[in-house]
Amino acid sequence: MQKKNLAICLLLFSFLLTTAAIAHTTLCSCYDNGDGTITCEGGFSDGSSAAGVEIRVVNKNKKVIIKGKMSEDSEFTFDKPKGSYQVELDAGPGHLVEVDGKNIFE
Amino acid sequence: MIKKKKILVALAGQPNCGKSTVFNALTGASQHVANYPGVTVEKMTGSYRDHGRKIEVVDLPGTYSLTSYSLEERVSRDFLIQENSSVVINVVDASNLKRNLYLTFQLLEMEMPLVLDLNMMDVAERRNIHIDVKELSKQLGIPVIPTAIKTGRGKKKLIKAVTAASGFGLHSGLHLEQPFKLILVDYGPMEPFLERIQVKLSKEIELDKNYPLRWLSVKLMEGDSEAQNLISKNCPEPDEILKFVEKQRDTFEAKYDEAPDRYVAFRRYQRAETIIKSCVRTTTASSTTLSDKADKLICNRYLGPLILIGIIYLLYYLSIVQGYNITNYTWPILAKIRSLTESILPNPGFIEEPLIRSLSLWFVDSINALLNYIPIFFILFALIAILEDSGYMPRMAFILDRLFQRFGLHGQSTLAMVLGGIYLGGCAVPGVMATKAIPDERSRLATILIIPLLNCLAKVPLYVLLINIYFSEHKGVAMFFIATISLLIALPAAKILTLTLLRNKETAPFIMELPPYHIPTIQGVLGRAVERVWLFIKKIITIVAVIAVLIFVLLQFPGLNLERQAHYTKEKEQEISKFYNRITETQYAEQLRGENLMALILYWDKYKNARMMATNQKLVKKLKEKFEKENPLFFKIVQPKKDKDAKKTNKAFRKLFKARKKILRELRKEKIDNSFLGRLGRDMEPFTKWAGFNWRINVSLLSAFAAKESSVATLGVLYQQEEEGENLEKRMKKGEADFTSLHALALMLFMVLYPPCIATTIMVKLQTGSFKWMFFSMIYPITLGLIAASLIFTGGKALGLNGLQAMAAFYALALLTTIATGFINNKEII
Numbered sequence: 057m058q059k060k061n062l063a064i065c066l067l068l069f070s071f072l073l074t075t076a077a078i079a080h081t082t083l084c085s086c087y088d089n090g091d092g093t094i095t096c097e098g099g100f101s102d103g104s105s106a107a108g109v110e111i112r113v114v115n116k117n118k119k120v121i122i123k124g125k126m127s128e129d130s131e132f133t134f135d136k137p138k139g140s141y142q143v144e145l146d147a148g149p150g151h152l153v154e155v156d157g158k159n160i161f162e
Numbered sequence: 163m164i165k166k167k168k169i170l171v172a173l174a175g176q177p178n179c180g181k182s183t184v185f186n187a188l189t190g191a192s193q194h195v196a197n198y199p200g201v202t203v204e205k206m207t208g209s210y211r212d213h214g215r216k217i218e219v220v221d222l223p224g225t226y227s228l229t230s231y232s233l234e235e236r237v238s239r240d241f242l243i244q245e246n247s248s249v250v251i252n253v254v255d256a257s258n259l260k261r262n263l264y265l266t267f268q269l270l271e272m273e274m275p276l277v278l279d280l281n282m283m284d285v286a287e288r289r290n291i292h293i294d295v296k297e298l299s300k301q302l303g304i305p306v307i308p309t310a311i312k313t314g315r316g317k318k319k320l321i322k323a324v325t326a327a328s329g330f331g332l333h334s335g336l337h338l339e340q341p342f343k344l345i346l347v348d349y350g351p352m353e354p355f356l357e358r359i360q361v362k363l364s365k366e367i368e369l370d371k372n373y374p375l376r377w378l379s380v381k382l383m384e385g386d387s388e389a390q391n392l393i394s395k396n397c398p399e400p401d402e403i404l405k406f407v408e409k410q411r412d413t414f415e416a417k418y419d420e421a422p423d424r425y426v427a428f429r430r431y432q433r434a435e436t437i438i439k440s441c442v443r444t445t446t447a448s449s450t451t452l453s454d455k456a457d458k459l460i461c462n463r464y465l466g467p468l469i470l471i472g473i474i475y476l477l478y479y480l481s482i483v484q485g486y487n488i489t490n491y492t493w494p495i496l497a498k499i500r501s502l503t504e505s506i507l508p509n510p511g512f513i514e515e516p517l518i519r520s521l522s523l524w525f526v527d528s529i530n531a532l533l534n535y536i537p538i539f540f541i542l543f544a545l546i547a548i549l550e551d552s553g554y555m556p557r558m559a560f561i562l563d564r565l566f567q568r569f570g571l572h573g574q575s576t577l578a579m580v581l582g583g584i585y586l587g588g589c590a591v592p593g594v595m596a597t598k599a600i601p602d603e604r605s606r607l608a609t610i611l612i613i614p615l616l617n618c619l620a621k622v623p624l625y626v627l628l629i630n631i632y633f634s635e636h637k638g639v640a641m642f643f644i645a646t647i648s649l650l651i652a653l654p655a656a657k658i659l660t661l662t663l664l665r666n667k668e669t670a671p672f673i674m675e676l677p678p679y680h681i682p683t684i685q686g687v688l689g690r691a692v693e694r695v696w697l698f699i700k701k702i703i704t705i706v707a708v709i710a711v712l713i714f715v716l717l718q719f720p721g722l723n724l725e726r727q728a729h730y731t732k733e734k735e736q737e738i739s740k741f742y743n744r745i746t747e748t749q750y751a752e753q754l755r756g757e758n759l760m761a762l763i764l765y766w767d768k769y770k771n772a773r774m775m776a777t778n779q780k781l782v783k784k785l786k787e788k789f790e791k792e793n794p795l796f797f798k799i800v801q802p803k804k805d806k807d808a809k810k811t812n813k814a815f816r817k818l819f820k821a822r823k824k825i826l827r828e829l830r831k832e833k834i835d836n837s838f839l840g841r842l843g844r845d846m847e848p849f850t851k852w853a854g855f856n857w858r859i860n861v862s863l864l865s866a867f868a869a870k871e872s873s874v875a876t877l878g879v880l881y882q883q884e885e886e887g888e889n890l891e892k893r894m895k896k897g898e899a900d901f902t903s904l905h906a907l908a909l910m911l912f913m914v915l916y917p918p919c920i921a922t923t924i925m926v927k928l929q930t931g932s933f934k935w936m937f938f939s940m941i942y943p944i945t946l947g948l949i950a951a952s953l954i955f956t957g958g959k960a961l962g963l964n965g966l967q968a969m970a971a972f973y974a975l976a977l978l979t980t981i982a983t984g985f986i987n988n989k990e991i992i
Contacts, residue, residue: 148626
């Protein structure tokens with residue numbers, strides 16, 4: 057009986073695990089809130105949240121000016137930098153999204 | 163009216179003989195792809211008309227032989243035996259006649275009306291190979307039609323010959339005198355043995371009626387397992403016959419000191435040699451053809467592997483890396499489908515979500531996750547088609563086979579493994595799919611089973627997160643460990659599987675002649691890519707549907723009890739009244755009472771989603787106009803501009819919106835903890851504690867995967883937020899004080915080995931054709947993962963190692979195991 061339970065447990069366990077994060081595309085879109093701040097929302101194409109993923113804002117010399125992590129709502133809000141800039145959501149190799157500041161507007 | 167008998171024509175031939183071209187030329191656009199029942203081999207059917215008669219054509223898989231070694235061969239053979247085709251067209255490559263005849267002899271033995279299509283005559287002529295068609299026809303006893311189907315030459319004659327041949331034959335029930343008399347291979351000293359078996363078999367009425375007995379005798383003499391099955395199925399006393407056959411085989415082997423199957427092959431080659439001598443004349447002085455010259459380079463001992471690595475890297479780069487890039491452009495289409503679905507579903511409440519809504523969205527998300535692969539697949543299938551058509555595929559196997567054999571794999575496993583992710587970042591789905599080309603059943607299964615152990619791209623974000631927190635000072639080392647450890651586990655795993663579970667699976671001896679190079683046609687390559695992608699979509703959607711619903715139920719039920727529901731309702735009411743208090747002074751306070759508040763929430767949500775999709779100024783402007791027209795009041799709150807009251811309301815509303823998200827998140831988490839799945843996580847704790855996973859990690863792992871929240875987010879939920887704005891890393895360190903780098907390493911290793919994602923699982927089912935293997939492919943990585951994680955955690959703790967030391971120790975162990983297993987002979991243990 058015990059053994060049978062274990063087997064069923066294992067089977068179910070494995071069955072559920074199989075829906076593991078599938079090949080997903082990293083997504084990030086940003087917009088200007090109109091009050092001097094920019095908000096970026098990120099995630100993965102399978103509907104996963106990007107909470108905890110590193111996000112950076114770099115200037116035109118590729119120098120990091122702001123660095124942070126996506127919030128639990130998978131969002132990141134920062135003060136709009138002066139001059140041209142670029143937002144990088146970096147979830148590791150193959151999971152980098154870059155958004156040019158030119159394409160961020162109200 | 164006389165009903166005309168349907169004519170069924172089967173196309174048989176070795177790979178690279180231009181069989182598909184013949185098929186396309188005969189059937190034109192009227193083609194249909196299906197699968198042979200129960201297996202994953204594609205079945206191409208089509209038809210054409212000749213003198214008002216419809217002639218159906220089935221394109222059998224290209225096979226070198228008709229033994230039961232590979233799935234393709236078995237399928238072809240079963241079709242020929244069972245489907246009573248009126249005529250078989252054997253397509254052969256005229257420029258490689260000798261090798262192609264090997265299959266022809268076997269078809270002859272099956273005693274069905276056979277037409278030999280001597281294809282690629284143009285290539286043969288270019289190489290100054292002259293074939294005496296009349297003499298060849300005489301020697302084989304069948305009609306021989308020379309064609310160069312690519313240019314349309316000989317097509318009419320071929321159609322005529324098929325129609326002529328279709329009236330006769332063993333299976334047509336007419337048994338008319340044939341204009342041609344089949345000439346079978348003479349097996350010399352084996353003939354008396356075959357004779358004896360045949361006499362024995364002729365007493366079995368069932369067999370005699372359905373199968374050519376000489377063919378069956380030869381097969382039995384060869385020790386063919388499928389032929390033995392036929393006996394078992396059709397004879398009342400199969401054991402007696404099989405014993406008799408066994409005795410004949412033993413006697414032959416004792417007398418002539420040669421295994422019967424090898425002797426059969428030898429006689430066939432000999433016969434081919436004789437025929438070539440009398441029918442084929444080559445008039446070139448230089449005997450090396452262009453293909454041979456190319457092979458000197460491509461299969462060179464040193465240069466060969468280099469070229470191979472280059473080609474494989476290119477394949478990986480184009481399909482996985484560039485394929486992923488393309489998904490950035492195709493994803494919005496899928497996102498659009500989702501938002502369309504969303505718009506026709508009933509609206510959600512503040513914290514309530516209608517079941518039909520959550521189920522439908524869940525369903526769309528599951529399907530979308532799979533459809534997102536299409537660009538990757540399309541590129542991959544096109545490239546594989548190029549590799550196949552050009553003739554490089556068997557060369558690849560040839561170069562790598564010696565190394566891979568050591569681990570029970572096959573030369574052609576390389577491609578599958580590279581796609582699965584030999585270093586960092588691959589994808590198991592195309593990997594498993596690419597195993598299709600492996601002719602050896604045992605290696606094929608072994609490859610399918612180890613691919614999910616490799617590093618797929620989806621696992622990367624989690625590694626990065628854990629490494630940043632626990633190995634921040636040794637990032638490079640840790641990343642290298644993760645990137646390479648998977649292969650060091652996969653190879654011994656393949657070997658162990660080969661020696662144990664797969665021990666009795668059939669293996670094909672590695673006999674592979676290298677076909678001459680071809681230049682693939684664009685039409686052929688694209689056609690095949692489209693066809694395979696379409697097949698994938700069709701197959702996958704039905705299976706996903708079932709599994710998605712099942713998991714949904716496990717996650718949603720039994721749901722929260724009344725007390726907790728009341729708790730969340732109270733929280734909701736608190737937040738709403740907070741909001742009203744904040745805006746009580748403004749002119750909007752009254753207008754947002756009652757139902758209007760929820761309407762605003764939905765409006766806000768809709769605007770935000772639409773805004774995300776709008777990528778340029780023009781689109782945004784249009785969007786704003788549309789939303790303003792829809793509800794000017796709400797739009798003012800969304801875009802307050804200079805209006806002070808609106809600004810205040812906007813700010814308060816943002817807070818409310820955020821609070822709602824938080825309540826929803828907590829509610830969802832509690833629901834999952836409480837669901838069937840959550841309970842399972844608790845029940846698992848006694849087993850997972852050795853790996854350092856407490857029930858919270860279990861539940862998170864389960865829910866994360868099942869709920870498709872990314873693994874990164876899962877860990878975020880794991881460690882409850884204590885202070886507003888505290889980041890995940892801090893929380894993680896604080897929330898679970900005893901969570902050490904050893905825990906992190908165990909978790910990471912479990913992730914490396916964690917079971918395939920749902921798409922892979924489905925692919926495994928499709929490629930193995932069995933649910934049994936599918937379940938196995940899910941269970942064994944977990945077992946392996948738990949063992950490895952326990953080894954790290956419990957072992958590391960016992961030895962007092964930290965994460966980094968445990969990492970080094972484990973790596974050394976894996977490396978040693980890989981080397982050691984590589985030296986075990988596959989056969990010794992069997």
